[in-house]
Amino acid sequence: MAEITFKIFRYKPGVIDSPRYDTFKVDVEDYMTVLDVLEKLRLDDPTLTYRHSCHHGSCGTCGMLVNGKEVLACVTNVMELGTPVVTVEPLKNAPLISDLVVDMVPFFEKYGPVEMPLIRESEYLPEGKPSEEVGTYTRLESCLECGLCLSACPMVATDPDYMGPAALAAAARVVQEPRGQDAPAILKMVDNEQGCWRCHSAMECSEVCPNDVDPGGMIMYLRQKLISRKLKGHY
Amino acid sequence: MGKPHVVIIGGGATGAALAHDLTLRGVRVTVVERGEVTSGTTGRHHGLLHSGARYAVKDQESAKECIQENMILRKIAPDTFELNNGLFVAITEEDMAYHSAFIDGLETCGIPYKEITPKEALQREPNLNPAVKAVVEVPDGTMDAMRLPLRFFATAQSNGAIIKTYTEAMELLMSGKTITGVRVRDHVTEKDYDIGADIVINASGAWSDKIAAMAGVHVPLQPSPGVLVAVYGRWNNMVLNRMHRSGDGDIILPQRTLSVIGTSSWVVKDPDQLEMKKEHIQLMYKMGSVLVPGVKHAKMRAAWAAARPLIGSEGEASTGRELSRTFKCFDHADHGGVEGFVTIAGGKATTARGMAEVTTDIVMKKLRMNVPCRTRDVVLLPHTAYYRRRM
Numbered sequence: 001m002a003e004i005t006f007k008i009f010r011y012k013p014g015v016i017d018s019p020r021y022d023t024f025k026v027d028v029e030d031y032m033t034v035l036d037v038l039e040k041l042r043l044d045d046p047t048l049t050y051r052h053s054c055h056h057g058s059c060g061t062c063g064m065l066v067n068g069k070e071v072l073a074c075v076t077n078v079m080e081l082g083t084p085v086v087t088v089e090p091l092k093n094a095p096l097i098s099d100l101v102v103d104m105v106p107f108f109e110k111y112g113p114v115e116m117p118l119i120r121e122s123e124y125l126p127e128g129k130p131s132e133e134v135g136t137y138t139r140l141e142s143c144l145e146c147g148l149c150l151s152a153c154p155m156v157a158t159d160p161d162y163m164g165p166a167a168l169a170a171a172a173r174v175v176q177e178p179r180g181q182d183a184p185a186i187l188k189m190v191d192n193e194q195g196c197w198r199c200h201s202a203m204e205c206s207e208v209c210p211n212d213v214d215p216g217g218m219i220m221y222l223r224q225k226l227i228s229r230k231l232k233g234h235y
Numbered sequence: 236m237g238k239p240h241v242v243i244i245g246g247g248a249t250g251a252a253l254a255h256d257l258t259l260r261g262v263r264v265t266v267v268e269r270g271e272v273t274s275g276t277t278g279r280h281h282g283l284l285h286s287g288a289r290y291a292v293k294d295q296e297s298a299k300e301c302i303q304e305n306m307i308l309r310k311i312a313p314d315t316f317e318l319n320n321g322l323f324v325a326i327t328e329e330d331m332a333y334h335s336a337f338i339d340g341l342e343t344c345g346i347p348y349k350e351i352t353p354k355e356a357l358q359r360e361p362n363l364n365p366a367v368k369a370v371v372e373v374p375d376g377t378m379d380a381m382r383l384p385l386r387f388f389a390t391a392q393s394n395g396a397i398i399k400t401y402t403e404a405m406e407l408l409m410s411g412k413t414i415t416g417v418r419v420r421d422h423v424t425e426k427d428y429d430i431g432a433d434i435v436i437n438a439s440g441a442w443s444d445k446i447a448a449m450a451g452v453h454v455p456l457q458p459s460p461g462v463l464v465a466v467y468g469r470w471n472n473m474v475l476n477r478m479h480r481s482g483d484g485d486i487i488l489p490q491r492t493l494s495v496i497g498t499s500s501w502v503v504k505d506p507d508q509l510e511m512k513k514e515h516i517q518l519m520y521k522m523g524s525v526l527v528p529g530v531k532h533a534k535m536r537a538a539w540a541a542a543r544p545l546i547g548s549e550g551e552a553s554t555g556r557e558l559s560r561t562f563k564c565f566d567h568a569d570h571g572g573v574e575g576f577v578t579i580a581g582g583k584a585t586t587a588r589g590m591a592e593v594t595t596d597i598v599m600k601k602l603r604m605n606v607p608c609r610t611r612d613v614v615l616l617p618h619t620a621y622y623r624r625r626m
Contacts (some may be wrong), residue, residue: 015425031513031538043507047422049401051271053278055539056465058490059381061271061278075537098401098423101271108622115617118314124469124489129358131320131351131372137472138317140379140491145619211491 004028004078006037008048009089012098021087028078034066034088035073038100050100057210060144063151064100065089070148070208091151107147110163114186116141116170117179142211143169149205149215155198162198163190165205165215171196172218175225187225196222238263239602242417242432244404244446245439246270247277248584251387252591252610253438258394259613260595260606265430266396267419269403272388272621273381275506276440277584279541281463281497282490283474284308284316284376285585288323288348290560291340292333293480297560298344300586305374307588308383312615315383317489321375321474322356325368326525333479334369341373348373362470362527375474377488380584385618387587393616393623407435407449407576414450414575434598437578441506441542447578452571454578458506458542459555461498462515464523466533470494475526481556483515484522493536496523500555506542546581562590566597577601 003025011019026037035052042048050073051061057075064073067087078086094102122137130137149165150156156164163171171190174181190196199219206216241257243250246268257264268274287301309316325331341348349372356370357363388398399419406418408429416431437446441458469489477485488495499515516538524531545558552558562582567573579594592608599606 012423012425029513031511031516033537036511046269046403047425049270049422051274053271053273053381054379055279055541056463056493056495056537058282058379058465058493059273059278061274061381074539101401101423105622105624108619109624111619119317122317122319122469122472122489124492125361125472127361128472130472131349131359134318134320137319139469139472139489140317142491 001027001029002079005085006041007085007087008100010099011096030079032078033074034076034078034086035062037078038073049098058144060146063091063146063148065091065151070152072146072148072210075210091147093150093153093156094147102147104147107145107150107166110167111170112163112167113189114167114171114174115181116173117181120177141173143213144211146210148208148210152204152208154202154204155200159194159198161194163195165219168196168222169213169215169218172221175222187222190222191226196226239433239604240265240431241434241436241598242267242430243436243438244417245275245437245442246272246398246400247275247438247440248273248384248587249440249579249582249590250438251384251391252587253436253579253594254391254396254398255387256591256595256608256610257598258391258396259609260599260604262602264391264396266398267402267404267417267430268398268400269422271400272398273384275442276541276544277384278381279463279539280380280584281486281488281495282377282380283486283488283585284378285583286321286373286375287344287346288321288341288373288375289476289481291344291346292336294559294561295340295344297583298340298346300561300589301583302344302346304586304589305376307611308585311610311613312383312386315386316376316378318376319473321373321476322360323371323373323476323478324356324363324526325370325478326364326366330477330479331368337371337478341371346373360471360473360475362529363475364526364528369478371478375476377474377490382618383584384587385621386615389616389618389620390613393620404446404449409450412573414573432575434575434577434601436594436598437576440544440580443544443578443580450567450571450573450576452567452573452576454565454580455546455548456580457502457545457547457549457552457555457558459500459502459545459552459558460509460540460542461500462512462519462538462540463495463497464516464519464538465490465493465495465536466530467536468492468494468533470527470530470533477526484519487523487526487530494530494533496520496530502552502555503542509540509542511538511540544580544582562586564594564597566601
């Protein structure tokens with residue numbers, strides 16, 4: 001157990017119009033995450049708002065900046081941060097609603113017509129033989145739609161019309177495995193300055209992705225696909 | 236005449252399914268939730284689409300509800316589940332002693348099953364404990380705990396339901412012994428205001444008795460938390476369950492690239508005081524590694540606690556394992572003498588749609604409406620539709 005100081009960003013339209021940081025001193029046990037601390041603080045201050053649901057890095061709702069870095073609060077252990085003061089702020093590049101809550105509607109709008117199928121073939125335990133009834137083992141796609149990559153991307157900040165890493169990674173998944181989607185149309189859609197050519201390869205997106213989706217790598221995959229198609233003269 | 240207005244307190248799986256059912260039956264719906272949707276118990280469940288097999292011996296009412304809803308959800312929420320089935324495995328002699336009662340229970344509850352050989356089970360799930368003695372396959376599945384309720388919310392919203400997050404019920408408005416609405420506090424604007432309602436439904440799960448108390452009535456509800464542990468690595472593709480009576484750490488579910496080991500069980504008075512029991516983390520590792528020895532040294536991604544909303548009176552349960560997982564709808568006209576107020580409590584994420592159907596049937600009667608339920612057939616919008624810009 002150690003006493004850690006939390007500096008938490010507060011903003012509420014019409015109530016706290018100029019954002020401020022509230023300071024709390026919290027006794028933190030070694031197992032506690034940043035989300036555990038927020039839950040503890042909310043018992044005393046029910047006005048503290050933040051998004052959360054699954055508490056194990058699966059739903060992607062508790063994305064925020066902890067000490068300036070995009071993380072899921074529920075899988076960020078406080079003691080492992082190693083700082084006596086922990087700063088907690090909302091994600092960037094998204095409209096603020098209240099305190100640590102941002103509006104996810106623009107994030108989902110960026111997908112446009114890209115409808116990534118959500119269930120894919122499981123690549124784990126390839127030696128496992130499913131029963132006839134199951135046919136093929138499946139699993140959910142890896143992207144949690146948490147928005148960390150959009151917050152971290154330096155290009156999203158400069159161009160609101162840029163599709164951004166999450167939607168481009170989803171587009172790349174459709175191109176890789178169309179599963180009923182129109183892959184050539186998706187490829188055509190990303191072939192412009194608001195699509196995969198806007199990226200400046202900062203790779204911040206892949207750095208912060210909590211589930212190894214590697215959006216930066218997926219954007220490079222789209223570019224390679226487009227270049228090789230052009231070289232072959234079709235598309 | 237305008238549509239009647241129903242206010243639902245609680246934005247979990249039950250509130251979501253209720254909002255969907257009520258809007259389909261022509262009711263105006265407002266949901267109030269003090270935090271983000273699914274931030275109470277719903278989002279934290281282990282992600283199991285129950286076949287009912289877990290309850291086939293001791294809790295057959297719940298088992299039957301689970302298998303029925305399991306089959307309906309496959310139809311109305313395609314692409315939400317990893318439908319890899321589940322295995323119940325006997326590893327010890329004690330497990331073997333449970334085998335015949337288990338098979339009898341599956342038969343009684345109408346849960347489809349297939350006995351397979353240990354050799355076949357190990358071919359399918361190479362990380363399973365090789366000491367496995369008997370194996371039964373059942374139609375368990377896995378899901379993302381938030382996305383299924385989001386689909387109910389998304390569909391309800393497109394049919395006109397208003398979902399107010401960060402909006403906490405502070406007080407029930409009453410005229411004599413009739414509930415007329417809810418006083419809520421908006422935690423964004425920090426303002427209190429009143430929402431009028433023809434009927435208020437208490438769908439606050441583990442918090443049900445707290446909300447009921449606002450109307451001076453009581454619901455026999457025992458918040459019963461459990462600890463779950465997510466570890467790195469997808470150790471199995473099917474749901475793996477111990478074939479014995481419900482106990483600690485008797486299930487491992489695959490979820491994306493992780494595995495979730497669950498759960499322990501105790502009872503608390505206040506669902507807001509969910510103290511994590513650290514020793515239960517080690518217990519999950521210990522018991523989980525009986526099913527899949529490899530998880531013993533798997534790196535932990537997270538450990539968390541969630542409060543089950545079980546129906547039972549104080550003193551009736553010491554761990555929560557004694558209590559049924561079934562649900563019950565209380566019309567407080569009959570339970571406490573308060574009109575216009577209904578509580579739906581108990582149940583599971585898998586059975587939320589069925590809970591909503593039973594509750595909405597009661598609400599329809601109270602509103603003197605006669606519109607049949609359609610939620611068994613209406614295919615839900617994708618979860619992403621929840622985030623569509625509201626017009």
